[in-house]
Amino acid sequence: MNPFALIGRFTILFLSEIGRLAEFAADALPSIITPPIYLRLTGEQLMRIGFYSLPVVGLTAFFTGGALALQIFIGGDRYGAESFVPQIVVLGITRELGPVMAGLMVAGRVSAAIAAELGTMRVTEQIDALVTLSTNPFKYLVAPRIVAAVISMPLLVAVADVIGVFGGWVVGTQSLGFNSSVYLKNTADFVTNSDVISGLWKAAAFGFIIALMGCYHGYHSRGGAQGVGGATTNAVVSAAILILATNYVMTSLLFSR
């Protein structure tokens, strides 16, 4: 096959996908603020997206914080900087690892679940049925999920921040020989509001990405079981990549001097 044709076809496919996604987001956003607003469904989604993600996010944060403490201690040892463990742990967790790790874990859990659910509703014509029952699927299905994810993610990341620092503290005090109160004091003295808040802004953006990718791929899935499977994979992969890319952009904007 002609390699130029291949490049051209790939480019067109990529651009049309971006166009479809933009169109989807443009339909989704107004549906969040215009009535009818389904509060009960949003509450249900808050439970499913936020509350039930707590164990996964907590465990991830705990081990990440622990491993981070260990690495900083070992790496810092070369420069005699091993005493900076608490400061670097809290900075690393609140600014980067808390939101990114929580974002990736929730993307795996929630984007997949949303894509599978909406995808199945699409291929079994349940989404068409909504329309014939005079119910806008964007308001009934998409808006509650996006709102719930955007609210849940900052809360989850706040929890992840605390547990991540706790993980570092456990490793620091139990195996690296830090004094508990010194560790905590160093952490508290060093961290600033803006470190935490920047992470929470990221979290809200990641929540939007997670729900949007799940809804978009589910909503446009077709072709039975295989189609739904493909939609689920695409939702998780695209959410994860977009989270990492957005994280970089937001870091460079939030921390530029």
Add this chain to the structure above:
Amino acid sequence: MATPKIELKGVTKRFGPKVVLDGIDLGVQPGESLVIIGGSGTGKSVTLKCILGLIHPERGSIKVDGQEVTRLSASAREKVNRKFGMLFQGSALFDSLPVWENVAFALIQGHGVGRDQAKKIALQKLAKVGLTKDVGELSPSELSGGMQKRVGLARAIAADPEIIFFDEPTTGLDPIMADVINELIVKTVKDMGVTTLSITHDMVSARKIADKIAMLYKGKIIWAGRKEDIDKSGNEFVDQFIHGRAEGPIKMEIAR
């Protein structure tokens, strides 16, 4: 002649290079039951979805009660869709909701009826299609195919629509259950005095529920008339289809 309940003129729809609807002209009079027959992939479902606004045709006009509906805003579309009820091929019940809430869905969401009142109406509609109160509490996945069809019918008629669409109402059912559903459709339609538009490839069902039959082939209506006349249509495509013969002018696209 009264304004047709549904009127299609020159409706054209293509997916990529494939022309699915090639200028459809169709009219359904108030209180009439029209059945569109045709093989798989001839554009029957697409026709229905164009009328419902799920798919937008490239060209042509679709009128409901004389109102052009092809280029409506979302909210105007919702208003038009309130006149409609639809029974889907796979029933398309919401598996996250119990049966009664499926039936009551349009009442609660679309018409703002309170949940208690809506449940009462839903149970009445379920009784109409021969299902008892206890079924209302079950989840759709616990029902057999025939029962799901009945629930789908109850949901389609719950908000007292003026027009009901039936998408392959008997597909996937055994012949006896198919006949039960056909009888139910005829009885319900007669009781309510509604207009219906159905698509099917089941001739038994078509003969039972139709006043008029139209045959779709390669994106065009090739024959339309009263169901009594279908056996003497003089159209060899129609003859081949209603007698289910492999030999004839309609060639199946099968690789050999």
